[in-house]
Amino acid sequence: MERALFLLLLLLLSQLADSNAEEAFDVRKHLSTVTRYGFVKPTNNYFSPSNVPDGCIPIHLNLVARHGTRSPTKKRIRELDNLEARLKVLTRDAEEQMLSLQKVPSWLREWKSPWKGKMKGGELISKGEIELYDLGIRIRENFPDVFNEEYHPDVYAIRATQVPRASASAVAFGMGLLSGKGSLGPGRHRAFAVTSESRASDILLRFYDTCENYKDFRKRQEPAVDKLKEPILDEITSALVSRYGLNFTRQDTSSLWFLCKQEASLLDITDQACSLFSPSEVSLLEWADDLEVFILKGYGNSLNYHMGVPLLEDVLQSMEQAIKAQEENLAHGSYEKARLRFAHAETVVPFTCLLGLFHDGSGFQQIQREQPLELPPKPPQERNWRGSIVAPFGGNNMLVLYSCPANSSSKYLVQVLHNEDPIPMPGCDGSDICPFKVFKEGIVAPHLKSDYHTVCSVKLTKAKQNPSLTSRLAMLFRWLFLGNDDKWSHKDDL
Numbered sequence: 001m002e003r004a005l006f007l008l009l010l011l012l013l014s015q016l017a018d019s020n021a022e023e024a025f026d027v028r029k030h031l032s033t034v035t036r037y038g039f040v041k042p043t044n045n046y047f048s049p050s051n052v053p054d055g056c057i058p059i060h061l062n063l064v065a066r067h068g069t070r071s072p073t074k075k076r077i078r079e080l081d082n083l084e085a086r087l088k089v090l091t092r093d094a095e096e097q098m099l100s101l102q103k104v105p106s107w108l109r110e111w112k113s114p115w116k117g118k119m120k121g122g123e124l125i126s127k128g129e130i131e132l133y134d135l136g137i138r139i140r141e142n143f144p145d146v147f148n149e150e151y152h153p154d155v156y157a158i159r160a161t162q163v164p165r166a167s168a169s170a171v172a173f174g175m176g177l178l179s180g181k182g183s184l185g186p187g188r189h190r191a192f193a194v195t196s197e198s199r200a201s202d203i204l205l206r207f208y209d210t211c212e213n214y215k216d217f218r219k220r221q222e223p224a225v226d227k228l229k230e231p232i233l234d235e236i237t238s239a240l241v242s243r244y245g246l247n248f249t250r251q252d253t254s255s256l257w258f259l260c261k262q263e264a265s266l267l268d269i270t271d272q273a274c275s276l277f278s279p280s281e282v283s284l285l286e287w288a289d290d291l292e293v294f295i296l297k298g299y300g301n302s303l304n305y306h307m308g309v310p311l312l313e314d315v316l317q318s319m320e321q322a323i324k325a326q327e328e329n330l331a332h333g334s335y336e337k338a339r340l341r342f343a344h345a346e347t348v349v350p351f352t353c354l355l356g357l358f359h360d361g362s363g364f365q366q367i368q369r370e371q372p373l374e375l376p377p378k379p380p381q382e383r384n385w386r387g388s389i390v391a392p393f394g395g396n397n398m399l400v401l402y403s404c405p406a407n408s409s410s411k412y413l414v415q416v417l418h419n420e421d422p423i424p425m426p427g428c429d430g431s432d433i434c435p436f437k438v439f440k441e442g443i444v445a446p447h448l449k450s451d452y453h454t455v456c457s458v459k460l461t462k463a464k465q466n467p468s469l470t471s472r473l474a475m476l477f478r479w480l481f482l483g484n485d486d487k488w489s490h491k492d493d494l
Contacts, residue, residue: 025279027264032289032387033345034261036069037131037394041419051422051433056404056413060322061146061338062315065135065396066348067169068128072262074121080113080262083255087111090246103245107272114267124168125266131394132169132342136176138420143400146337151178153193155333160342161205162196169394170194170342177340203310203452205343208297208350211307211456218296225295229288236281244276257285265393283379286388290376293387297349299363299373305353306370306450312354315339316444319401319436323412326403345391352397354447355416356426358384364426368446395419401436410435 029039072080091109094101101109115121140147149155156177160170174192182190196202203210230250237253240246248256260273260282277285294300318339325335341347356364363373376383389395398417404410414434416425427443428434434443 025282027260027270027274027277027279027282028268029388030282030286031261031265032286033293033391033393034265035388035392036127036265037135037392037419040389040392040395041421051431052402052413052415053404053407053433055406056402058143058146058400059326059337059403060319060401061139061143061340062318062399062401063139063338063340063396064311064315064348064351065132065169065173065340065342066345066391066394067163067165067342068124068131068172069265069393070122070124070128070165071118071266072115072121074119076258076262077113077115077118077121079255080115080259083252083259084111084113084116086252086255090248090252094246099245101245103243105244105272105275108244108276111272122163122165124165124172127266128165128169128393129172132172133176135394135396135420136173137179139398140177146400147177149333149337151181151190151192152333153195155336156192156338156340157336158192158194158340158342159205160194160196161202161344161347162199163344166205166342166344167194167196170340173340173342204314205311205341205347207307207310207452207456208346211303211452212458213456214303214307216458217301217303221296221301225292228291228295232284232288236277236284239278239281240276280379286386287376287379287383290383290385290387293345293349293390294376294385297346298353298385298390299359299367300375301372302367302370302450303455305350306447306455307452308347308350308354309447309450309455310452311341311347311351312444312447315399316440319399319414322401323436345395348391348395348397352390352418355397355443357416357418357423358386358390359426370450389419392419410437412436414439 026039029035087108091101091104094104147156158170158174160167171194174194175187175189178190178192180188182188184190197204197206199206199209201210208214233250233253237248237250240248240253240256256273256276260277263269263272264274274282297304299305318336321336352358353367356367359367359373366373376385396419398420400415400417402413402415404413407413412435414436415432416423416434417432422432424430424432425434425439425443428438
């Protein structure tokens with residue numbers, strides 16, 4: 001009897017643990033690059049402590065930020081309209097076949113797209129405005145030595161792409177940064193300048209739009225990436241059909257996952273489309289999205305980030321100018337103290353790769369040798385590469401230049417923060433603080449051999465293909481079907 005009671009107690013404790021695990025799983029943290037910034041950085045945990053040496057003063061700050069949370073694009077709004085019609089067909093067919101609809105969630109039978117009838121899309125929403133506004137306030141408060149002067153566009157340069165959600169993000173950020181510094185309205189706001197380069201020539205923030213070689217690469221590889229995701233979608237589609245009794249297709253599953261991401265991120269609705277998937281299924285769908293980001297924007301091909309070298313050069317140049325101003329003891333207000341940029345995931349992801357962040361294992365040497373890295377491991381294995389961390393809405397990299405007069409080893413230091421957290425740099429012995437010379441020679445200089453115009457030349461596409469990428473995609477495709485064979489991840493196979 002005692003043994004039976006003991007076993008019953010163990011069973012109850014196990015069920016309670018599983019229940020708590022389900023409750024602890026918040027899908028809003030697992031939406032790849034559709035994740036909202038607040039779920040990456042809880043509001044009470046911004047700006048982690050750092051190990052900047054005593055006596056060091058920040059003299060210049062570089063920011064490369066993604067726009068804030070936005071509405072779905074026009075193309076995606078049409079997909080949701082199609083999903084609405086498709087769900088009606090599925091439930092009607094089930095009724096006509098006299099199938100029970102008891103397992104079908106009631107919301108699914110009546111669902112209408114919240115974006116139905118919208119003729120435009122992709123704009124910054126209020127949640128996105130708040131993300132950037134609050135970021136501006138925090139940066140000012142945490143770096144008072146940088147933002148201690150009266151605003152001038154040549155002292156605090158704010159740049160954005162010509163895409164409205166990026167420029168709107170720059171405006172929201174600037175309003176936070178300069179709140180209380182002017183005379184406009186109750187918030188004592190002030191006017192400020194946001195400059196943009198033409199989309200056709202913006203090689204600093206929209207290099208992926210102007211790089212013909214990359215556009216050709218992406219066009220060729222997108223079908224292969226879609227093929228990679230099919231086994232995951234098929235597996236989950238089968239589970240959905242069994243679970244709810246509706247004749248879902250692979251496209252239905254893909255659209256329902258997209259709806260889940262939009263509902264959870266934009267509307268904080270997690271009990272409709274997201275509730276169709278188990279936590280383990282969400283993890284697989286998130287991983288599939290992360291693979292796409294890795295292959296088409298990240299470490300999957302060196303072209304993805306080498307086309308961003310002009311941006312890295314711009315960051316380095318701004319630091320060198322700040323050091324020169326410091327050495328020459330120029331008057332305050334006569335030199336730039338911050339360069340603040342607002343763009344897209346396609347900008348932030350490659351820039352993050354140029355810094356060598358978020359790769360598994362000893363990938364830094366491979367990055368500098370222009371070799372593709374191993375693909376992120378499949379759940380439940382842990383991985384460093386997560387779109388929700390690398391480039392959520394409002395995601396950012398900050399590079400802070402410090403003057404350290406009392407430091408005998410290096411007079412100038414560079415600190416890298418990702419989403420406001422100091423982050424270890426493989427090119428700086430795993431430290432988030434790097435002597436400027438080491439940062440310049442060890443992290444930046446190896447990339448400078450990749451001239452943008454050479455890398456992006458159309459002729460180069462024909463002459464210098466990357467055969468290893470296609471073979472790696474085919475290998476992963478087999479792995480997804482046949483299971484995890486350790487052989488696929490060996491470097492010799494890359």
